Amino acid sequence: MKIGNIDLGTQPVLLAPMEDVTDIGFRLLCRQMGAAMVYSEFVSSDALIRMVNKSLAKLQVIADERPVAIQIYGRDVDAMREAALIVVEQAHPDVLDLNFGCPVKKVAGKGAGAGMLQNVPQMLAITRAVVDALPHTPVTVKTRLGWDNDHRIIVDLAEQLQDCGIKALTIHGRTRAQMYTGEADWTLIGEVKNNPRMHIPIIGNGDIDSAEKARMCFHRYGVDAVMVGRATFGRPWIFREICQGLGKPCPAMAISSSHPEMSAGWKLDVLKQQVVNSVERIDEYRGILHVRRHLAASPIFKGIPNFRETRIRMLRAETMDELFAIMEETRPLVINNQNIPQN
Numbered sequence: 001m002k003i004g005n006i007d008l009g010t011q012p013v014l015l016a017p018m019e020d021v022t023d024i025g026f027r028l029l030c031r032q033m034g035a036a037m038v039y040s041e042f043v044s045s046d047a048l049i050r051m052v053n054k055s056l057a058k059l060q061v062i063a064d065e066r067p068v069a070i071q072i073y074g075r076d077v078d079a080m081r082e083a084a085l086i087v088v089e090q091a092h093p094d095v096l097d098l099n100f101g102c103p104v105k106k107v108a109g110k111g112a113g114a115g116m117l118q119n120v121p122q123m124l125a126i127t128r129a130v131v132d133a134l135p136h137t138p139v140t141v142k143t144r145l146g147w148d149n150d151h152r153i154i155v156d157l158a159e160q161l162q163d164c165g166i167k168a169l170t171i172h173g174r175t176r177a178q179m180y181t182g183e184a185d186w187t188l189i190g191e192v193k194n195n196p197r198m199h200i201p202i203i204g205n206g207d208i209d210s211a212e213k214a215r216m217c218f219h220r221y222g223v224d225a226v227m228v229g230r231a232t233f234g235r236p237w238i239f240r241e242i243c244q245g246l247g248k249p250c251p252a253m254a255i256s257s258s259h260p261e262m263s264a265g266w267k268l269d270v271l272k273q274q275v276v277n278s279v280e281r282i283d284e285y286r287g288i289l290h291v292r293r294h295l296a297a298s299p300i301f302k303g304i305p306n307f308r309e310t311r312i313r314m315l316r317a318e319t320m321d322e323l324f325a326i327m328e329e330t331r332p333l334v335i336n337n338q339n340i341p342q343n
Helices: 024-033 045-049 053-057 077-091 113-118 120-133 154-163 187-193 211-221 238-245 264-281 284-297 308-316 320-336
Strands: 013-015 037-044 068-073 095-100 139-144 168-172 202-205 225-228
Touching (some): 013 024, 013 238, 024 037, 024 238, 024 264, 037 045, 037 095, 045 053, 045 068, 045 077, 068 077, 077 095, 077 120, 095 113, 095 120, 113 120, 113 139, 120 154, 139 154, 154 168, 154 187, 187 211, 211 225, 211 238, 225 238, 264 320, 284 308, 284 320, 308 320
Parallel strands (some): 013 037, 013 225, 037 068, 068 095, 139 168, 168 202, 202 225
């Protein structure tokens, strides 16, 4: 599959853009695990043109994580065009992605993100303006099936977006009204992909949490790529699982561990590496804070008897030495626990 001139190989698996999740450290780890391309946290166009430091910091990209996409959101044509130019000038991303899918109220409620599904003419105007402004950078779009169940417009919308000149389209199989509830509906994603008038790559997103599900979505719906989001929390090795399940070669590992790859002990070492990555690129306190949701969600701790107090201590740790000491306490429990999910 290619996005512009970027070759992502056959059946690529991508890391979804997620606010407060997909910083450089996590993106790099997911690339090492087999993600074919990674996406930044979304960045506000209004904040970029005001040169807000926190937003500008999200534009940092390192060579080892490429190919990487920077995603921006907003509702104003001129602001989105200007923000796109800032991104390209400062980050030189491999792909510039437009967020027309974020469902949260502070974004969609103000007409940006998935809010654009209620103003398709404005969405198309923004897309055309950004595509025209970036002749040398592939522009892509990520969106949803529609605003609600009565307005599932994606099949027609996909053609309109393609006509604007985008190089790929990612579709999350839910409406904005669904947020992240219920099961993702891939039938319309498949309908878009099988539309003979569509010729750009279609990337499917929603509920990919195993190699089996990724394989099913590739085979049943014919998508060109799948994107994994929330299933990566505390489980960046999911990309390795999916690549192995699809029979794809995995990159050489850069994780230092005395445990066999994909074993429970190895996965604990991967989480420790994630902490290191985060601390090195932020600072100790905020870096640890940034990975707490991953530690809380990680399947390697599930099923361990009487683990609640240990989990609380782990999530309250404020230094890397303290956190790693607690994680090492859990190592024999993690390794010996017979109820740990194998995925």
